Amino acid sequence: MDVPRLHPDMIEDVKQRVDIVDVIADYVVLKKRGKDYVGLCPFHDEKTPSFSVSPGKQMYYCFGCGEGGNAIKFLMELGKRSFSDIILDLAKTYQVPIKTLEPEQRQELQRQLSLKEQLYEILAVAASFYQHALYQSQGEPALEYLRSVRHLKDETSTQFQLGYAPAGWETLRRYLVEQKRYPIAAVEEAGLIVPRKTGSGYYDRFRDRLMIPILDSQGRVIGFGGRSLAGEEPKYLNSPETTLFDKGKTLFALDKAKKSISALDKAIVVEGYFDAIALHSLGITNAVASLGTAFSESQLRQLLRYSDSKQVIFNFDADAAGIKATQRAIAEIESLVYSGQVQLRVLNLPAGKDADEFLQASADAGQTYQQLIETAPLWIDWQIQQIVSNCDLKSADQFQQVAQNITKLLAKVVNNDLRTFYISHCAEILSQGNAQLISIYAQRLSREINQPNLATEKSSRKPPKKASFTLPINSENSILKRAEATLLRIYIHYPEYRQDIIELLETKDLVFSLKEHRYLWQIILNVQAQNPHLLEESRAVARRNVTSEEDSVNELLSSLQDQVLDTPELQSQIKYFIYIPETMTSTMVNGSNKDETERTEQIQWEDPQRIPLVIEVNIATLEQILWENYQRHCIEKWQALNPITEKEKMQYYYQEFRQAQQNILELEKLRTGQFKSLI
Numbered sequence: 001m002d003v004p005r006l007h008p009d010m011i012e013d014v015k016q017r018v019d020i021v022d023v024i025a026d027y028v029v030l031k032k033r034g035k036d037y038v039g040l041c042p043f044h045d046e047k048t049p050s051f052s053v054s055p056g057k058q059m060y061y062c063f064g065c066g067e068g069g070n071a072i073k074f075l076m077e078l079g080k081r082s083f084s085d086i087i088l089d090l091a092k093t094y095q096v097p098i099k100t101l102e103p104e105q106r107q108e109l110q111r112q113l114s115l116k117e118q119l120y121e122i123l124a125v126a127a128s129f130y131q132h133a134l135y136q137s138q139g140e141p142a143l144e145y146l147r148s149v150r151h152l153k154d155e156t157s158t159q160f161q162l163g164y165a166p167a168g169w170e171t172l173r174r175y176l177v178e179q180k181r182y183p184i185a186a187v188e189e190a191g192l193i194v195p196r197k198t199g200s201g202y203y204d205r206f207r208d209r210l211m212i213p214i215l216d217s218q219g220r221v222i223g224f225g226g227r228s229l230a231g232e233e234p235k236y237l238n239s240p241e242t243t244l245f246d247k248g249k250t251l252f253a254l255d256k257a258k259k260s261i262s263a264l265d266k267a268i269v270v271e272g273y274f275d276a277i278a279l280h281s282l283g284i285t286n287a288v289a290s291l292g293t294a295f296s297e298s299q300l301r302q303l304l305r306y307s308d309s310k311q312v313i314f315n316f317d318a319d320a321a322g323i324k325a326t327q328r329a330i331a332e333i334e335s336l337v338y339s340g341q342v343q344l345r346v347l348n349l350p351a352g353k354d355a356d357e358f359l360q361a362s363a364d365a366g367q368t369y370q371q372l373i374e375t376a377p378l379w380i381d382w383q384i385q386q387i388v389s390n391c392d393l394k395s396a397d398q399f400q401q402v403a404q405n406i407t408k409l410l411a412k413v414v415n416n417d418l419r420t421f422y423i424s425h426c427a428e429i430l431s432q433g434n435a436q437l438i439s440i441y442a443q444r445l446s447r448e449i450n451q452p453n454l455a456t457e458k459s460s461r462k463p464p465k466k467a468s469f470t471l472p473i474n475s476e477n478s479i480l481k482r483a484e485a486t487l488l489r490i491y492i493h494y495p496e497y498r499q500d501i502i503e504l505l506e507t508k509d510l511v512f513s514l515k516e517h518r519y520l521w522q523i524i525l526n527v528q529a530q531n532p533h534l535l536e537e538s539r540a541v542a543r544r545n546v547t548s549e550e551d552s553v554n555e556l557l558s559s560l561q562d563q564v565l566d567t568p569e570l571q572s573q574i575k576y577f578i579y580i581p582e583t584m585t586s587t588m589v590n591g592s593n594k595d596e597t598e599r600t601e602q603i604q605w606e607d608p609q610r611i612p613l614v615i616e617v618n619i620a621t622l623e624q625i626l627w628e629n630y631q632r633h634c635i636e637k638w639q640a641l642n643p644i645t646e647k648e649k650m651q652y653y654y655q656e657f658r659q660a661q662q663n664i665l666e667l668e669k670l671r672t673g674q675f676k677s678l679i
Contacts, residue, residue, distance in 0.1 A: 006087055007099035008328040014087050017094040020058045021582045027078060042078060062082065080217060080305045081478065112243070115186065119244050120173035122182050122190045123213075123221040129175055130163025130211040131225075140162035141229055150274060151360055156281045161213045161258075163207035172204045185450045186548045189222060191239040206237065212273045214238075214245065214253075215289070217302070219255040223247075225273055225291070236273075249298045252276055253291040258306050261324045266311035267303045268373065269295060271325065274356035275315075282359060282366035293497040295329035300336060311343045315355055315375050318348035323386065330379060333335060337379055337516075347372055380422060383409055384429070393432055403430060403445075411449045419449070426504035447640060483621040484517045488577055490611060491524070492557055497611055504619045510626065520577060615673060624667040 018409040023039060024030065030037040030053060041051035041062040050064035052188045061068035067077065091098060133139045134157070144154045152162075165172065173193050176182045178625075184202065187193050193202040209226035216222050223239030238244050253276045261267045267372045270276055270288040279287040291300060295314070304310050314329060317324040326346055336342045349372070359365045377385070387405045391398045406426045413419040427442035491501050507513070512518045560577075638653040 005605065006084060006101060010096060010099035011087055013096045014090045014094065015070070015072070017096060018058075018071045018090055019055070020060060020074070021055050024053055024060060024074055037467070041065060041067070043471070069589055080302075091124060102674045104616070107395055115189070116243060118182075119190050119242070120188050120220050120222075121174060122187060122192070123223070123244070125180060125182075126172060126176065126190070126192055126224075127161050127163065127211075127213045130165055130206075130213075131158075133163055133166055134162065134164040134211075136479070137282065138165075138166055145210060145229060145546065150278070150356070152277065152281060156277065159280075160253075160277055161221075163211040165204065165209045165211050167208035169203045170201075171208065172206070173202055189242060190421070191242045191245065205239075208232075209237065213253045214250060216244075216250070217254050217258060222250070225252075227273075235299055247291050248294075248296045248304075249300060250291060251281065252291055252297050254288050254302065256280060257286050257288050261306040264309050265309050267307055267311065268313045268315055269303070270355045271316050271322070272354065272356065278356040278359045279369075282369075284366065284369065287355075290329075294325070294332055297333050297336065300333050300342060304342060309343060312343065313345045313347055313373055314347070314379075315347040315373075315376075317354045318350075318352040322348070322352075322354070326382075327386070330383070334412065337338040339414045340418070344379040345376040347376040348382075362414065380409070380413070380418075384422075384426065388429060393430070397478055399430075406430075407445060407448050443640070450637075479621065480625050481514055481517075482515055483618040484512050484623075485577070486510070486522060486618050487615065487622075488517060490615060492560065492577055494611060495556065497615060499616060500612070501619075504615070508619065508623055510619070510622050513622075523560070524556070531559065580657055620667050620671045624671065627660045627663045627667065631664065634660065 028039040030039045038049045044065040049061045053060045206226040212225040213221045214223040223245035226237045276287045276289040276677040316325045423445045427438045430441045431437040595656045634653045634657040641650045
């Protein structure tokens with residue numbers, strides 16, 4: 001269900017009515033200690049209580065793991081649920097009327113919520129019906145299949161609520177509609193019955209099939225997978241897309257795996273229901289299945305909520321179809337894979353087996369599987385294997401094809417260190433054991449991956465966007481980080497200077513280079529795009545000639561705080577920018593290395609009247625680092641060229657280097673003068 005944007009008044013009403021002690025007491029045994037309550041932290045294992053709840057502040061904090069926030073954040077973190085879902089649940093609990101920013105949608109939202117609750121109930125009743133039928137005489141073939149073919153114990157079948165759909169055309173319909181009195185339209189909406197093509201009436205979607213309930217991450221039945229028992233096609237029949245069930249956004253067994261994924265800090269993704277069930281039955285409980293569809297970015301992001309190190313292992317079938325499925329899955333999530341936001345590994349089991357087949361092959365297969373998981377190759381190693389496998393590098397045409405495919409693959413890798421490593425690794429492969437050729441192939445790969453477009457570069461004297469470069473690991477990164485962070489904090493906390501910062505960034509063609517800053521800036525732009533009046537807020541503050549401390553409301557800051565609550569993974573990345581900046585000021589000022597950027601931040605927060613000069617200093621810093629980075633780029637390109645055959649390119653990069661050097665000297669002089677004015 002797409003939830004309309006909730007009205008701020010309704011969100012505020014929920015926040016005012018919620019009592020944090022009541023909320024947390026449902027999950028943690030709390031004991032009174034002075035004005036507060038203490039208990040064992042639900043976010044990490046501990047024996048001595050370090051989890052504190054303050055009814056006065058309506059906040060919680062764990063002194064062991066550092067988790068903290070309000071009641072809404074607690075429920076979001078505990079259940080890994082969205083901000084909107086939590087608000088709607090609390091509104092129902094505390095009887096707060098639903099309000100949206102679009103009044104005409106309010107009635108429709110209430111209707112959808114009521115329908116959603118009814119569908120959950122119908123599907124839960126259907127699951128119980130199928131589970132009961134499994135142990136009746138008509139369900140004996142299905143039960144025997146589970147025991148003899150799948151070698152599952154009855155407790156595993158019960159754990160996964162496996163069942164049987166009777167062969168009759170209207171058995172379930174009669175039970176739900178005639179006995180349980182559910183509206184036939186709701187039963188159809190749940191995906192359990194289908195209208196007849198001729199005449200009136202409905203028939204059961206699932207007939208004479210082994211039934212596998214599909215649950216959401218909260219453990220609620222949202223659909224079914226049905227396996228044929230007598231050879232009917234399709235072998236597996238899934239529920240259709242419904243209000244509750246979206247196959248591309250659902251992971252089978254996530255409700256059972258999420259705790260283990262968090263504990264083990266890794267997730268295993270398999271293709272089929274029984275692959276996941278077999279793994280769980282042997283105690284490998286951090287496994288989920290992708291429901292036989294192409295693995296999507298939405299499914300990946302669900303998994304990443306539960307793994308701090310973002311480790312995911314694909315274990316699809318090792319046959320040709322499974323290889324294609326793995327390649328397709330990597331392509332679906334390549335923006336996260338190539339940028340390093342997920343630590344992806346790929347496991348292909350021996351002899352082309354799927355997980356279920358492999359685990360049934362021997363008594364110690366579970367232990368062997370665990371070992372294979374630990375040694376599974378990184379996605380890029382696996383992809384290189386696929387490029388090279390079954391190719392004869394001694395054949396000129398095949399060698400050329402392999403080299404081209406390797407170049408395309410490495411060009412997508414964002415991290416320079418990782419790319420450099422694999423350029424060397426692939427050069428060894430292409431050299432076919434000839435050590436003298438390794439450096440030659442490495443240079444060729446590097447040159448082809450980084451080949452410039454000279455026609456574009458000559459058309460402008462500005463360097464390319466800095467985001468196209470990766471800074472070396474040195475002190476410059478620290479200076480850049482502080483300069484960008486200072487500008488972002490001024491932008492968030494001082495509305496009167498927002499327009500100035502935007503204009504300077506656009507005029508000088510600057511961008512935020514560091515990933516976390518670029519991410520925050522995009523969030524800010526999205527918030528402002530959805531709320532155009534926020535841009536007017538900064539102009540109004542500036543027109544009144546007051547500082548943000550005198551202004552009563554900073555709506556952008558408030559919106560960002562809501563964004564943090566709505567997206568838990570944002571908290572570690574941007575909470576520094578939106579919460580109590582004075583604390584960070586103290587840390588910066590009392591640090592051992594008081595360079596000019598640190599001293600600038602001190603002035604920024606203690607003397608707001610000097611903020612315009614602070615902005616100029618930090619803009620000049622970004623601009624200087626941009627040119628220094630471009631200067632290095634020119635040197636690298638110049639050094640890689642052949643002075644005999646590539647004179648024109650060498651002259652171009654030399655001229656670019658000299659221009660960059662001149663710009664750097666001018667900016668350094670400007671920054672020095674500005675900083676002296678500040679102090």
